[in-house]
Amino acid sequence: MAEARLPERIRVSTGSAIVLGLLRGRLDAKPTTIYLLTYRDEKCSANCGFCPQARTSKGRADMLSRVTWPPFPTRQVLSRIKRVAKTHAIKRVCIQALNYPTVFDDILSLVGEIGSRVKVPISVSCQPLNREKMKMLAEAGVDRISIALDAATEEIFDKIKGKLVGGPYVWERQREALRDAVKIFGEGSITTHLIVGLGETEEEIVQMIQWCVDLGVYPGLFAFTPIPGTPLENSPQPSLSNYRRVQIAHYLITRGKTRRENMIFDGVGHLVDFGVSEEELWHVVRTGEPFVTSGCPGCNRPYYNERPGGPLYNYPRQPLPEEIREIERQIGILCPKSFRSSE
Numbered sequence: 001m002a003e004a005r006l007p008e009r010i011r012v013s014t015g016s017a018i019v020l021g022l023l024r025g026r027l028d029a030k031p032t033t034i035y036l037l038t039y040r041d042e043k044c045s046a047n048c049g050f051c052p053q054a055r056t057s058k059g060r061a062d063m064l065s066r067v068t069w070p071p072f073p074t075r076q077v078l079s080r081i082k083r084v085a086k087t088h089a090i091k092r093v094c095i096q097a098l099n100y101p102t103v104f105d106d107i108l109s110l111v112g113e114i115g116s117r118v119k120v121p122i123s124v125s126c127q128p129l130n131r132e133k134m135k136m137l138a139e140a141g142v143d144r145i146s147i148a149l150d151a152a153t154e155e156i157f158d159k160i161k162g163k164l165v166g167g168p169y170v171w172e173r174q175r176e177a178l179r180d181a182v183k184i185f186g187e188g189s190i191t192t193h194l195i196v197g198l199g200e201t202e203e204e205i206v207q208m209i210q211w212c213v214d215l216g217v218y219p220g221l222f223a224f225t226p227i228p229g230t231p232l233e234n235s236p237q238p239s240l241s242n243y244r245r246v247q248i249a250h251y252l253i254t255r256g257k258t259r260r261e262n263m264i265f266d267g268v269g270h271l272v273d274f275g276v277s278e279e280e281l282w283h284v285v286r287t288g289e290p291f292v293t294s295g296c297p298g299c300n301r302p303y304y305n306e307r308p309g310g311p312l313y314n315y316p317r318q319p320l321p322e323e324i325r326e327i328e329r330q331i332g333i334l335c336p337k338s339f340r341s342s343e
């Protein structure tokens with residue numbers, strides 16, 4: 001059955017295609033997850049303002065965020081995944097899905113075909129599905145599901161991907177789908193995406209991170225990236241100091257080291273106190289861990305938000321010591337000498 005419905009073609013992120021040997025190229029950082037994107041001739045039926053795949057976007061149809069996604073025959077991609085998975089070079093496969101009427105069948109058949117070839121955790125990143133469909137995905141072997149909130153507040157959500165741009169998404173329905181997903185997949189097995197830099201304050205996005213964590217949903221952080229041909233093509237990326245502060249808050253909250261209520265924000269919503277001791281804060285900064293890509297386990301999304309030459313919003317690997325020193329400068333708070341392990 002699944003065999004019959006298998007879509008003929010599928011898009012593969014350029015980095016993943018190189019890992020799979022479908023394209024030749026040099027990679028500064030190899031993706032540890034194979035990223036697939038459902039293929040169709042038309043654009044997505046949703047209309048998210050940041051997305052080149054959106055219904056009214058004039059952006060390139062082979063792009064998602066900064067990454068290009070050339071299409072390949074699905075069977076060829078599946079056999080390469082099987083071959084490369086044997087070498088343990090991949091930790092996860094992520095199926096990212098556009099919004100169109102038959103997308104669920106495409107996802108389900110892809111999950112079945114991958115699962116019949118390799119034992120690798122599969123993430124599905126898709127529109128909110130009803131409970132029955134989510135159960136079918138869980139039964140088919142999907143490890144994690146991701147339903148993107150993207151925005152930190154309802155107002156921004158409506159403006160960027162909801163009713164104000166003719167999008168099908170409704171804030172409360174999106175949050176309800178996350179609640180349902182937790183019931184079906186279990187706490188800690190759900191991901192959402194949050195984009196920093198869509199006009200929210202640090203206080204608002206930290207509030208949303210805490211909401212996700214309290215629900216049992218893990219939020220993966222993205223930096224807004226302007227893509228030519230989208231309505232937001234001329235909007236700026238978030239400043240690095242803004243992004244770093246949110247990354248630190250995200251790390252502390254998702255690791256249960258503090259909560260949003262313990263943090264202090266200034267009059268314009270900037271984080272000024274993370275709700276942990278200075279010593280703990282600087283210890284955490286110096287591990288470099290808050291600045292590594294966040295999302296499903298094994299997802300490092302190299303260069304989704306940044307040029308390979310940097311600056312890197314999300315590090316696809318552990319940052320180097322000199323990069324951590326640079327991050328300390330970007331955060332805009334001076335690390336007291338007494339907390340520095342080496343100078």
Ligand code: SF4
Pocket residue numbers: 033092093094095123124125145146191193220294295296299300301
């Ligand atoms: S966090 Fe990574 S693996 Fe998970 S859904 Fe998002 S892009 Fe896919």
